Structure formats: structure tokens, C-alpha cells
Amino acid sequence: MAPILDIKGLYKNYGSTEILKDINVAIEPGDFLVLVGPSGCGKSTLLNCIAGLEPITGGSLSIGGQDMSNVSPKDRDIAMVFQSYALYPTMTVAKNITFGMKVRGVDQAEQDAKLERVAEQLQIKPLLNRRPSQLSGGQRQRVAMGRALVRDPKLFLFDEPLSNLDAKLRVEMRTEIKALHQNLGATMVYVTHDQIEAMTLATKIVVMKGGVIQQIGTPSEIYNRPANMFVADFMGSPAMNLIPAKATANGNGSVIEITGADGTPITLKDTGTSGLPNDVIIGVRPEDIAEAGQRSGESLQQAECRIDIVEPAGADTFVVTHLGGKAVTARLHAETTAKAGQPQMLSFDLSKVSYFVPATGERLN
Incomplete structure (x- = not known):
């Protein structure tokens, strides 16, 4: 046509x-x-x-x-x-x-x-x-x-x-x-x-x-x-979280290391993505970060994060933590027990993440 x-x-x-x-x-x-x-x-x-x-x-x-x-x-x-x-x-x-x-x-x-x-x-x-x-x-x-x-x-x-x-x-x-x-x-x-x-x-x-x-x-x-x-x-409201990270090869996948709010590293294993450069930006949508235990699947990786801000929004509750020196927003369910100033176990769906080159911003995967 x-x-x-x-x-x-x-x-x-x-x-x-x-x-x-x-x-x-x-x-x-x-x-x-x-x-x-x-x-x-x-x-x-x-x-x-x-x-x-x-x-x-x-x-x-x-x-x-x-x-x-x-x-x-x-x-x-x-x-x-x-x-x-x-x-x-x-x-x-x-x-x-x-x-x-x-x-x-x-x-x-x-x-x-x-x-x-x-x-x-x-x-x-x-x-x-x-x-x-x-x-x-x-x-x-x-x-x-x-x-x-x-x-x-x-x-x-x-x-x-x-x-x-x-x-x-x-x-x-x-x-x-x-x-x-x-x-x-x-x-x-x-x-x-x-x-x-x-x-x-x-x-x-x-x-x-x-x-x-x-x-x-x-x-x-x-x-x-x-x-x-x-x-x-x-494109997206809230926008995709763009988090500076380090990547190292791990068999057919990669180990992603992100600096937590207190300076200690948070380690996530992405079994489906390989060939990443050492310095990388990991992009994750707020809806692909959930409370630990709310979802199941091999692609989910858990990490303890300190919650800085809690924003109830009716059907959802948005929480803000800090990873890689950046404010990171997660879209949780309305009944979440997350509290500002307290640690919270969050799960990241690594099957949904995007990776970008820090210098150019271009997509890698």
C-alpha cells in the first residue's frame, strides 16, 4: 500500500x-x-x-x-x-x-x-x-x-x-x-x-x-x-529511571552493580543480557520495580533500598529511593507498607530493563 x-x-x-x-x-x-x-x-x-x-x-x-x-x-x-x-x-x-x-x-x-x-x-x-x-x-x-x-x-x-x-x-x-x-x-x-x-x-x-x-x-x-x-x-509518566551502573560478564549474562544510598553496592544478576560495557546506564520503568514478594519469576532480582519519599496516588503509591546517585521512582500497590526513612526490599524485573551508553545515550540491548 x-x-x-x-x-x-x-x-x-x-x-x-x-x-x-x-x-x-x-x-x-x-x-x-x-x-x-x-x-x-x-x-x-x-x-x-x-x-x-x-x-x-x-x-x-x-x-x-x-x-x-x-x-x-x-x-x-x-x-x-x-x-x-x-x-x-x-x-x-x-x-x-x-x-x-x-x-x-x-x-x-x-x-x-x-x-x-x-x-x-x-x-x-x-x-x-x-x-x-x-x-x-x-x-x-x-x-x-x-x-x-x-x-x-x-x-x-x-x-x-x-x-x-x-x-x-x-x-x-x-x-x-x-x-x-x-x-x-x-x-x-x-x-x-x-x-x-x-x-x-x-x-x-x-x-x-x-x-x-x-x-x-x-x-x-x-x-x-x-x-x-x-x-x-x-516518554512515560513518571519517566523511566536512568541509573548509572557497572556491568561485568557472568556466563551468558551480566552482573549489574549499582551504588546504594549509603554507598554500599547493590548487585543484580541479568541472565538474559551479555556483552555490556563496564560503564552503563540501566533504564527501568517505575512499574517494573515492585515490593519483594508481590511478583514471581526468574527475571526478578531483589535489593534492599532506603525509601526517601512516599507519594500516595489513589490506585498506586509512588516511592522514591536513591540508587547510583539518582532519585529512583517505583510504582507500588496502594496498600504498600513502605515508609519514608525505612529500608524496603524491592524487586527489579530485569527482563524489562533497557541499557544505554553513558556518553552518547544510545540504546545497547
């Missing part, structure tokens, strides 16, 4: 400053691609290049098999939902949604049919005669989405559409966007700095930093096998 969006060797410069560097991305029809990264990483610039709002400096960009590198935005068969909603304040909701179709000369009967369908999908039928000033933030975002949906484009583009909403409404709208994608089977490109949005919405994630793609993969691949320490630290 040919990619609906195919970006090859794309560069974007402002004068002598490189903003995007050798971007290569391809997505299939029906994919939900999320561009994620910290502020200034280039994700919105890349979206604007896809939309044609920014000219590219080098490389190529194709939509639906046609080269769109130098094509006007109106001829790219795309629809865009902006962070600021960008609604016409003097028009009603209905007119905001149908205005683009009216400009393109779409038949009135078709306009009415599409308005009816989209208003039903987004549950905004009671709002059609209101103006944007009479709507809440969530309602305005639905209208902006409705204006895009009536286009039936090859590609939907979303530029941080939920960033202006409160936390509860963000969750609700995220669910609605996910449902829309599943029901429509549309191809979407979505920009966010929120890694929870990226993980929950995407079929494919592009993690960016400094205008460079760090990793492309499914949410599971990004989360479980981060390509480097930046991805490991950025």
Missing part, C-alpha cells in the same frame, strides 16, 4: 539556522501519526511544512502519491485544526463549518448533508445557531474539528488542539478524537508536547528533539524499547 504521506530528506532553514534536519517519515492510509517533543523541537514547523504554510528548504514531501513540495496549501487536499480554533467570530457555528464549502462552490444540499452528519458526530447540533463567543473552549474545539471533517480530505492535521483546555476536558476530547479516528478511518497527523496524548492517540509516534527525529515507532515500541535516553526520559 502506497504511503498517504511520504517525507524524504526534508530540511527547513530560517536563514543560516537549521530548524528541521533530514526528516524521513512515511505513513499509510488510516494511520494516526503523532509528532511529539519538547517546545522548540520543530514539530509544529514540520506540520506547517506538510500543510504548505512553510516552504521547505530541501527534500521532498508527497501526499497521496503526488509531490506537494511546492504546491499551495489549498491544493494539497488537507484540513487543519488549529490550537487557537481560528473561528469567524461574527458567524454562527453552522456557517463556520460550511463556509469553506460555500467558498468552493459546493452544492447547498451537500453542504446541509455534511453539516448534519458532522454535527451529529461531534454532538453539537444544539449549538449550530450560536456564535463562537457563546461557546466554551471544548465546544469551540468541536466546531473547529467539524469544519475540518466536512472537507473529507486525504489528510487531517491537528496543531496542539487540546492545549487550551482544562485537564478534565482534555481527557474527554482526547477520547472523542480517538473515537473519530476509529469511526472514520481517516489519516491524521497530530502535534503535541504531551506524551500521554501521544501514547493514547497514536498508531505511530515520531519523537523529535532539536529538529531531528529521535525515534519512530508504535506506542509500545517507543515505550518499551526507547532508542536513546532522551526518548526513555521523555
